[in-house]
Amino acid sequence: MTMTDIWLTAAAEAAFSELQATAPDQAAAVSEAINNITAREGRRIDLPGAPAAEPFLAIEPRDPDAPAVIYRHAANGEPGKWLVVSLMNRDDYRAARQAEQALAATPAAVRELVNGVVAGTVATVNVAAPTGTVTTT
Amino acid sequence: MTDAPTPAPEPSGWVKCWRWLESLDLTKPPAPLLRWLGILMIGVVYAAVGAPEQLGDWLWFAILGGILILPDIAGFAIGGFRLDLKQAQDDIATLRQDVNAQARASSAAGVAIGNDAIAAWTDALIRAARQANSDQASGPVAPWSPPGSGTRPAQSTARPDGT
Numbered sequence: 001m002t003m004t005d006i007w008l009t010a011a012a013e014a015a016f017s018e019l020q021a022t023a024p025d026q027a028a029a030v031s032e033a034i035n036n037i038t039a040r041e042g043r044r045i046d047l048p049g050a051p052a053a054e055p056f057l058a059i060e061p062r063d064p065d066a067p068a069v070i071y072r073h074a075a076n077g078e079p080g081k082w083l084v085v086s087l088m089n090r091d092d093y094r095a096a097r098q099a100e101q102a103l104a105a106t107p108a109a110v111r112e113l114v115n116g117v118v119a120g121t122v123a124t125v126n127v128a129a130p131t132g133t134v135t136t137t
Numbered sequence: 138m139t140d141a142p143t144p145a146p147e148p149s150g151w152v153k154c155w156r157w158l159e160s161l162d163l164t165k166p167p168a169p170l171l172r173w174l175g176i177l178m179i180g181v182v183y184a185a186v187g188a189p190e191q192l193g194d195w196l197w198f199a200i201l202g203g204i205l206i207l208p209d210i211a212g213f214a215i216g217g218f219r220l221d222l223k224q225a226q227d228d229i230a231t232l233r234q235d236v237n238a239q240a241r242a243s244s245a246a247g248v249a250i251g252n253d254a255i256a257a258w259t260d261a262l263i264r265a266a267r268q269a270n271s272d273q274a275s276g277p278v279a280p281w282s283p284p285g286s287g288t289r290p291a292q293s294t295a296r297p298d299g300t
Contacts, residue, residue, distance in 0.1 A: 007277030049270035096265035099258035118262045
């Protein structure tokens with residue numbers, strides 16, 4: 001395994017750098033978790049936004065306060081084998097896991113409703129264009 | 138000042154009578170017993186009065202007997218047309234049970250879950266999804282380099298497609 005098998009998004013890179021500066025212990029735990037990505041498959045987490053063939057996976061670092069590592073297999077055209085997409089706040093990660101489990105026991109209509117709302121929100125975030133300047137002549 | 142709601146008008150006697158007839162289930166006791174007693178009465182009248190001599194006189198016996206026996210007819214066939222009333226009745230009963238079961242399940246789920254729980258789950262998943270998608274659109278920008286493994290590579294501005 002080479003380290004070039006694992007790539008990071010800008011957000012994940014920035015979050016890790018910030019974590020190193022503010023909580024080195026947590027950063028070490030996250031680093032260990034990322035190193036283990038190639039050794040063992042993470043736990044699938046069904047969140048919208050991932051390519052259809054490459055669902056998000058998650059690894060929880062040893063440190064219970066450290067953020068969870070959210071990653072996925074690299075899609076076609078992306079370098080490496082794995083892409084760490086973000087470091088997720090641990091409380092938010094646990095809440096999402098609990099919501100996922102609770103939703104699994106609900107009628108399909110409720111699941112579809114919630115998933116639809118979540119997917120719609122993420123889609124809105126993804127298409128939100130940065131403000132810019134338009135010059136007309 | 139608001140007007141008091143007008144009470145619904147009292148249904149007429151015909152309406153009451155029709156609703157009562159509609160509520161009768163001729164397949165449940167004591168209706169079958171009464172129906173077959175009616176058919177027996179037709180036989181008794183037949184024996185007492187004697188067989189009708191004209192075809193038109195038979196008609197009323199036939200109609201009355203047919204009405205009394207109708208709920209017990211399981212089906213009938215004329216030529217290639219066959220109507221299985223029992224089967225249709227069973228299908229409708231099964232369908233009704235399914236619909237009722239689904240309605241009960243949805244109702245129970247709605248009560249058990251509640252709007253607050255659904256809102257909390259939705260909120261949790263939205264927060265997680267936003268974090269997971271925070272910068273995914275930019276794609277991979279830097280290879281992973283664990284701390285202590287040497288100099289961290291400078292963040293690449295190159296796109297995976299080589300641009």
